[in-house]
Structure formats: structure tokens, C-alpha cells
Amino acid sequence: MEVYLEGKKVRLDPTRSLGKGGEADVFDLGDGRALKVFKPPEHPDYQGLPEEQSAARARLDEHQSKLPAFPKVMPARVVVPQTLATDRRGRTVLGYAMRKLDSVEPLRRFSDPAFRRGGATSARVVEVLRGLHHTLEAVHGSGVVVGDFNDLNVLVTGNDAYLIDADSFQFGAFLSAVFTERFLDPLRLTGTMATSLSPGRPASPDSDWYAFAVALMQSLLCVGPYGGIHRPRAPTPRATPAARVHQRLTVFHSDVQYPKPALPLVTLPDEMLHQFHRIFVEDTRGAFPAQLLEGLRFTSCPSCGLEHARLACPTCSPHAAAASTPVxxxxxxxxxxxxxxxxxxxxxxxxxxxxxxxxxxxxxxxxxxxxxxxxxxxxxxxxxxxxxxxxxxxxxxxxxxxxxxxxxxxxxxxxxxxxxxxxxxxxxxxxxxxxxxxxxxxxxxxxxxxxxxxxxxxxxxxxxxxxxxxxxxxxxxxxxxxxxxxxxxxxxxxxxxxxxxxxxxxxxxxxxxxxxxxxxxxxxxxxxxxxxxxxxxxxxxxxxxxxxxxxxxxxxxxxxxxxxxxxxxxxxxxxxxxxxxxxxxxxxxxxxxxxxxxxxxxxxxxxxxxxxxxxxxxxxxxx
Known part of the structure; x- marks a missing residue:
């Protein structure tokens, strides 16, 4: 595939690949910019997958009008299309050039227990999510909805979080067609007996804030609202992952076993836990309360090393269980x-x-x-x-x-x-x-x-x-x-x-x-x-x-x-x-x-x- 940028042919050098997503490949242009090239239907990754090929064709068709209409003013921590990449005649949009971020980690890494053990502190998580909160507010203020807000579409460099994949944003007449199940607002679903999750209602600022709450919970506790194992009492059968979402069988439910690798719920203050319960169990929506993030302060227990935002370590209290295996x-x-x-x-x-x-x-x-x-x-x-x-x-x-x-x-x-x-x-x-x-x-x-x-x-x-x-x-x-x-x-x-x-x-x-x-x-x-x-x-x-x-x-x-x-x-x-x-x-x-x-x-x-x-x-x- 021939790709032209600013009238010049660009060589798509595999050795300069920055990453590969489900919909596009990204290359380093060497001038402080990255080039995102959408996968055409004939891409090797779609070989033998007719549904994926059809979806790729539909995406390319929409981008012909969506990318030229992309909003001109966006917050600084949104990686936006700067210059469109086209075919030789300049008639078909094939991708776009954007700012290249250096030394980045996807937000997803902060929900990995191994990464957190390695020194990614809760205090850093809070600082990153505070900035992300401000950015999401500003995006909504521009009349734009992220739509597919998820922990792979947020890149962290230092303590700064950047929203990427802006081509999937929702604005004007262009609805966001992509979604990530773990971040999908249950209020967008239709029906109650589905074996898989698919939205029946368009994305909105409320669904973005729901996804933000999921990202926040995962980043603080290394588990999302629907983690853990559903273990109901006999003869009730175990619910499927989709049924758990429809029935709101979250980690707060008594029939759900909380995952062992996750950080204990009690490391967070009651106000934060109550807010998560309101969002994931009671279906409360709206912007996540900024004051809960601004007032969140973590400390490390001098005895066991656990980071917590409580007055006293919840695992070193007199009635806490032992943290390690007995001899x-x-x-x-x-x-x-x-x-x-x-x-x-x-x-x-x-x-x-x-x-x-x-x-x-x-x-x-x-x-x-x-x-x-x-x-x-x-x-x-x-x-x-x-x-x-x-x-x-x-x-x-x-x-x-x-x-x-x-x-x-x-x-x-x-x-x-x-x-x-x-x-x-x-x-x-x-x-x-x-x-x-x-x-x-x-x-x-x-x-x-x-x-x-x-x-x-x-x-x-x-x-x-x-x-x-x-x-x-x-x-x-x-x-x-x-x-x-x-x-x-x-x-x-x-x-x-x-x-x-x-x-x-x-x-x-x-x-x-x-x-x-x-x-x-x-x-x-x-x-x-x-x-x-x-x-x-x-x-x-x-x-x-x-x-x-x-x-x-x-x-x-x-x-x-x-x-x-x-x-x-x-x-x-x-x-x-x-x-x-x-x-x-x-x-x-x-x-x-x-x-x-x-x-x-x-x-x-x-x-x-x-x-x-x-x-x-x-x-x-x-x-």
C-alpha cells in the first residue's frame, strides 16, 4: 500500500513500527510525529476473517468524511490528527500523522499487580487519574464524547495521561461504533439474556464517566467491577460474564469471590468505595466527583508495606488475617x-x-x-x-x-x-x-x-x-x-x-x-x-x-x-x-x-x- 503525507510518499518501514492495534499500524516518522495507517480489508491480520474485512472497509469509508471534519480545538493531552495521510492522488484518506509520545505505558499496566509490585505507587496512580479527569472534562466541554474510553487508549508518560485513538471519538453526526466490553456502560445495553455484550444505545458523557470509574477502580485495586469468580450457592448456576453485567453481580456482591491478586477493598476510604458502589451497583451516573480524587492520600504501612488511604493499616489491625503462608x-x-x-x-x-x-x-x-x-x-x-x-x-x-x-x-x-x-x-x-x-x-x-x-x-x-x-x-x-x-x-x-x-x-x-x-x-x-x-x-x-x-x-x-x-x-x-x-x-x-x-x-x-x-x-x- 502506498501512503502519501504532505505530498510525499512515506515508506512504511517495519523496523520503525511503534505498535499494532486491531484497526491500524503505527510508525515512527522520525520527526517527532507518528503515522497511524488504517488496516485495509486485505491486511494479513484479516486473512480468512470476512467480518473483520467488512468492518475495515466500513471504517475506511467513514474516515473519508469524519477525519476532515475532526474538531480543530481539543485539550492538550489528546493526541489528535495533525495531517491526513492519503493515496497518491490525495483523494482517499488512509491514516494520519500525530504527535509521537515517548517513554509511555498504557494505563492498563497500572492495573497489573506485578507492575504495581515493581514500584508503580498508588500516589502516582492518583496523580495520573487526576490529570485524566481534567482532560475528560475538557473533551466533553468541546462537545466531543470519547466513546471507546478504555485503558489501552490512554498512554501515560511520567504522571501525564494522554487520550489516543481520537479517530474513534464521537462528535457531530459521527457516532462511536467501537467499544471495549470491560468499559461498556450497562445502561447502553438492551435486553437481559444476552450471552455477549453489545451496545444498543449511543455513547454519551455519562458512559465516558462510567468507563473512567472502571479505569480508576482497576488502577487503584487491580480489579474491575466485574472481576473475581461468581460462586453462588447451589442450586443457582454460575452466571456468565455477560449475565453478571446485566444482573450487576459485581465484586461487591456476596456471591462473588474477590480476586486474590487484587489489592484489598479496605485499602480505599469508605467514601471512594461508596462511590464505586453507587456507580456499579446502583447505576448512578454523571461526572466522577473530583473532590474524591483531590482528597485521596496514600501511605505505606511501616510494618507490612501495604499502601492504603486509611487512618490505620487495614491488614495490620488486630483482627486482620495473616498476609503470608504459615511456616x-x-x-x-x-x-x-x-x-x-x-x-x-x-x-x-x-x-x-x-x-x-x-x-x-x-x-x-x-x-x-x-x-x-x-x-x-x-x-x-x-x-x-x-x-x-x-x-x-x-x-x-x-x-x-x-x-x-x-x-x-x-x-x-x-x-x-x-x-x-x-x-x-x-x-x-x-x-x-x-x-x-x-x-x-x-x-x-x-x-x-x-x-x-x-x-x-x-x-x-x-x-x-x-x-x-x-x-x-x-x-x-x-x-x-x-x-x-x-x-x-x-x-x-x-x-x-x-x-x-x-x-x-x-x-x-x-x-x-x-x-x-x-x-x-x-x-x-x-x-x-x-x-x-x-x-x-x-x-x-x-x-x-x-x-x-x-x-x-x-x-x-x-x-x-x-x-x-x-x-x-x-x-x-x-x-x-x-x-x-x-x-x-x-x-x-x-x-x-x-x-x-x-x-x-x-x-x-x-x-x-x-x-x-x-x-x-x-x-x-x-x-
Missing amino acids: SSVRGQVSATRLFSTRGVIVHACAEDGVLRWLYHDEGAYRREDGRAVLHGPLDPSLHWAIQGDVTLVSRGGELAVLAPGHAPERFGLDAPEGRPALAANTRHRYWAHAGGLWRDGAFGPERIGDVLQGQTRLFAGPRFGLGFHRAGNLRGAFVFDATRTGIKDGLALPWPSGRLVDVECLFEGSNAWLFLAEETNGRTVHHCVVVGMDGSVRASAHAEAGDSSWLGSLRGKCAVGDVLFAATDAGLTRVELKQGKLEAIRDFPDAEPFVDADCRLLMTRSGLTVVRRQDISGLRMT
């Missing part, structure tokens, strides 16, 4: 033994040849399992960690530091697609992508293993082999490589999702790589599991809707042993087996429920299955 505990067929605990936060853990290793932050420093400090400073969520024996690897942006005992730090450059370092390690080597090459540390310095797409490659490695992939512009591809030899095998035919990739995890066990992908598509978050063999073949795949309480309802909390996967949920453990090209849930271990949750880390060590949580590590035994 030894038994429930039915499962016993747990605490191996480590800290008043700080465990930020990374792994098992190397069955040996458990971890990194935690306590007393102003990042420390290894033996207590030695490897880096002094406060918690920083922008740091990414890996472990290789006694060596600790830390990266931020495009720089990697190798912290080895008794040696000065070594520094290397590496790619960081969408802010995530292209770095992996096993007991023998570390691997990274940089300047179009895949590299490995060798006896005489870095060794080039093969060629990869510059600036766009995600990378993972296990004891025997590694896996990498890229999705940029019209290009998508994957490869495997041997852990010790040079060369890569590319051209893998993976079952790629077509939507926006929002999270990735990968586990290695023997000759298998278990790849987990979270995709935002058609207003929903869908999780995929793809089992890839050493030869690059796809041995099995499965998918599930995020938060559906199944073994694939979350990406984390997984551990592979041969062709068996153990998956942790808030209800316990599930054993999943790879059989004849299918992934089947074989057995549940509900007795493990007190010791695991959907956000924990599961590792197989020499002493058995090991559970890593926010402040403790425990060994499990099942009979």
Missing part, C-alpha cells in the same frame, strides 16, 4: 511449607536446573536470595530483570547492565520493542536482539546467531532452545534457535491473533515452549496458549476469554513438566495435559486454593512445585 500448613491433599518471606517485595524468581533463585527489594535495595544487595535505590517499575546463576541482569529501555559479584557492571545495547527488552537467559548463555541481529555471549565476546527484524523482536530462551517472534506493520513471523549452536529456523506458521498484543509469557520444558499471548480484539481480551516444539512445529493451541476462571483465564501462574502444565487460579490448581494435539484440563486440586492465586509464579524445583507470591515463597506437596 507449615495442610489442607486436604495439599501441604505448604514456607521457604522464604520478606517485608519487602519479590520482583523476580526462576528455577535453573531445578535450583530456585530469586530477587527481592527490601531496605532500599534489590537483593538476591542470599541477601546481598545487587542494586541500591527505590523500587522502579521501568526495570526489567533476569537471573543467570549468580549474575543478575537488569535492563531499562535499550540498555542492559550485567551485575556479577566482584566485577564492575558491564553494559550493552539491546532492542526494546514497545519498551520490553529483547533479552533472555539460561544457565549457560544470555541472548539479546540488537541492530538486526540475534546475539549470544560467547567465550571471546558477543556472537551473532542470526538475523532478526530490527527493533521489533520478542525473545525467550530455555535450557535447550529459544523462541522469538515479531509483529510489525504487514510483517509477522516467528523462529526457534538452538541454545548452543548458531543459526535460526524462521518462517514458523503460528496461529497468530489479529488484535493488539497486550501481554506475553513463555515457559520452556524439555523440547516444548509454552507461549501465552493476551490479545485485545473486538472489545474483549482473549488469551492464547501455543505449544511450540524445538523444530518449530505447533503441537497444540487453545484460547479462552481473560478472567473466565479457567486455567487460561490468566497468563501467569503456570508451570510445565513434560507434556503436563500446572495452572494456578484463585480456586486452586488445574492439571492440563497435552494429548494428541489438544490441551485438556484433566484434574483440579481445590485443596491448593489457600496457597496459590492467578497472579503467582509456579516453578518446578528439586524440592517440588514452588509458589512465588508478593512477599513469600512456599513449597507445595500434593498427594
Whole structure:
């Protein structure tokens, strides 16, 4: 596809891709601007998807009149179309140039318990949402409705939140046709028995403020109004996710089990909790009360480290439950033994040849399992960690530091697609992508293993082999490589999702790589599991809707042993087996429920299955 901007042809260089959404690809123009190009019906992401192709055609048709009519005056923290991109004749709008934001995180990250543990404080969340509140007020003051307000359409740089995807805004005669289910105002729904959610009424300022309240709740508590597990008393059946919305079965309902990884409700003041209840249970609408945000102040408990906005720590009160697993505990067929605990936060853990290793932050420093400090400073969520024996690897942006005992730090450059370092390690080597090459540390310095797409490659490695992939512009591809030899095998035919990739995890066990992908598509978050063999073949795949309480309802909390996967949920453990090209849930271990949750880390060590949580590590035994 040929794209012209200001009369000049623009080369859509995949190596300058800034991101991929469900409807468009975004490229860095190199002059402080980004170029958003709408996916045409023939885009590879829509191959074999006639409904998606039809929707793409309809979007392009509407943009021919909508984008030229876009409001000229908008708040400063809205990323608006600046210059339209067209075909060679200048007659067909294909996209637009806009301001490029640097060092950004989607607001969605602030609802991730791991990101919050890493140092994204509640005080920062409040500051970000205060600014977003002002911006949303100003947008409505301009006669515009966001329509599809969600946590991926808000980018945060520093403490400033910016609204993006302005082409989907609602104004004049142009209604907003897109939506995200988690942020969809139930008052826009029609009917009561739907198995899926779809609006029957147009978006409005009230529906924007409902979505803002969802974003605020998620960012403060790491759970939205319809999180958790619906567990009614028999014989009442469990409600579907859509039915929960229609019936207002929120986390405030007595039949809903509150998710374990989330921050406790009682960390918020009663006034804020009552406002959430009014919005999500009682259907109160209108602008979110600004005074609740302006008066919100958090403090950290000096005893347990919990951030709260109460007069006293709600978990350290005389009647509060213990925050960590007892030294030894038994429930039915499962016993747990605490191996480590800290008043700080465990930020990374792994098992190397069955040996458990971890990194935690306590007393102003990042420390290894033996207590030695490897880096002094406060918690920083922008740091990414890996472990290789006694060596600790830390990266931020495009720089990697190798912290080895008794040696000065070594520094290397590496790619960081969408802010995530292209770095992996096993007991023998570390691997990274940089300047179009895949590299490995060798006896005489870095060794080039093969060629990869510059600036766009995600990378993972296990004891025997590694896996990498890229999705940029019209290009998508994957490869495997041997852990010790040079060369890569590319051209893998993976079952790629077509939507926006929002999270990735990968586990290695023997000759298998278990790849987990979270995709935002058609207003929903869908999780995929793809089992890839050493030869690059796809041995099995499965998918599930995020938060559906199944073994694939979350990406984390997984551990592979041969062709068996153990998956942790808030209800316990599930054993999943790879059989004849299918992934089947074989057995549940509900007795493990007190010791695991959907956000924990599961590792197989020499002493058995090991559970890593926010402040403790425990060994499990099942009979």
C-alpha cells in the first residue's frame, strides 16, 4: 500500500513500527510525529476473517468524511490528527500523522499487580487519574464524547495521561461504533439474556464517566467491577460474564469471590468505595466527583508495606488475617511449607536446573536470595530483570547492565520493542536482539546467531532452545534457535491473533515452549496458549476469554513438566495435559486454593512445585 503525507510518499518501514492495534499500524516518522495507517480489508491480520474485512472497509469509508471534519480545538493531552495521510492522488484518506509520545505505558499496566509490585505507587496512580479527569472534562466541554474510553487508549508518560485513538471519538453526526466490553456502560445495553455484550444505545458523557470509574477502580485495586469468580450457592448456576453485567453481580456482591491478586477493598476510604458502589451497583451516573480524587492520600504501612488511604493499616489491625503462608500448613491433599518471606517485595524468581533463585527489594535495595544487595535505590517499575546463576541482569529501555559479584557492571545495547527488552537467559548463555541481529555471549565476546527484524523482536530462551517472534506493520513471523549452536529456523506458521498484543509469557520444558499471548480484539481480551516444539512445529493451541476462571483465564501462574502444565487460579490448581494435539484440563486440586492465586509464579524445583507470591515463597506437596 502506498501512503502519501504532505505530498510525499512515506515508506512504511517495519523496523520503525511503534505498535499494532486491531484497526491500524503505527510508525515512527522520525520527526517527532507518528503515522497511524488504517488496516485495509486485505491486511494479513484479516486473512480468512470476512467480518473483520467488512468492518475495515466500513471504517475506511467513514474516515473519508469524519477525519476532515475532526474538531480543530481539543485539550492538550489528546493526541489528535495533525495531517491526513492519503493515496497518491490525495483523494482517499488512509491514516494520519500525530504527535509521537515517548517513554509511555498504557494505563492498563497500572492495573497489573506485578507492575504495581515493581514500584508503580498508588500516589502516582492518583496523580495520573487526576490529570485524566481534567482532560475528560475538557473533551466533553468541546462537545466531543470519547466513546471507546478504555485503558489501552490512554498512554501515560511520567504522571501525564494522554487520550489516543481520537479517530474513534464521537462528535457531530459521527457516532462511536467501537467499544471495549470491560468499559461498556450497562445502561447502553438492551435486553437481559444476552450471552455477549453489545451496545444498543449511543455513547454519551455519562458512559465516558462510567468507563473512567472502571479505569480508576482497576488502577487503584487491580480489579474491575466485574472481576473475581461468581460462586453462588447451589442450586443457582454460575452466571456468565455477560449475565453478571446485566444482573450487576459485581465484586461487591456476596456471591462473588474477590480476586486474590487484587489489592484489598479496605485499602480505599469508605467514601471512594461508596462511590464505586453507587456507580456499579446502583447505576448512578454523571461526572466522577473530583473532590474524591483531590482528597485521596496514600501511605505505606511501616510494618507490612501495604499502601492504603486509611487512618490505620487495614491488614495490620488486630483482627486482620495473616498476609503470608504459615511456616507449615495442610489442607486436604495439599501441604505448604514456607521457604522464604520478606517485608519487602519479590520482583523476580526462576528455577535453573531445578535450583530456585530469586530477587527481592527490601531496605532500599534489590537483593538476591542470599541477601546481598545487587542494586541500591527505590523500587522502579521501568526495570526489567533476569537471573543467570549468580549474575543478575537488569535492563531499562535499550540498555542492559550485567551485575556479577566482584566485577564492575558491564553494559550493552539491546532492542526494546514497545519498551520490553529483547533479552533472555539460561544457565549457560544470555541472548539479546540488537541492530538486526540475534546475539549470544560467547567465550571471546558477543556472537551473532542470526538475523532478526530490527527493533521489533520478542525473545525467550530455555535450557535447550529459544523462541522469538515479531509483529510489525504487514510483517509477522516467528523462529526457534538452538541454545548452543548458531543459526535460526524462521518462517514458523503460528496461529497468530489479529488484535493488539497486550501481554506475553513463555515457559520452556524439555523440547516444548509454552507461549501465552493476551490479545485485545473486538472489545474483549482473549488469551492464547501455543505449544511450540524445538523444530518449530505447533503441537497444540487453545484460547479462552481473560478472567473466565479457567486455567487460561490468566497468563501467569503456570508451570510445565513434560507434556503436563500446572495452572494456578484463585480456586486452586488445574492439571492440563497435552494429548494428541489438544490441551485438556484433566484434574483440579481445590485443596491448593489457600496457597496459590492467578497472579503467582509456579516453578518446578528439586524440592517440588514452588509458589512465588508478593512477599513469600512456599513449597507445595500434593498427594
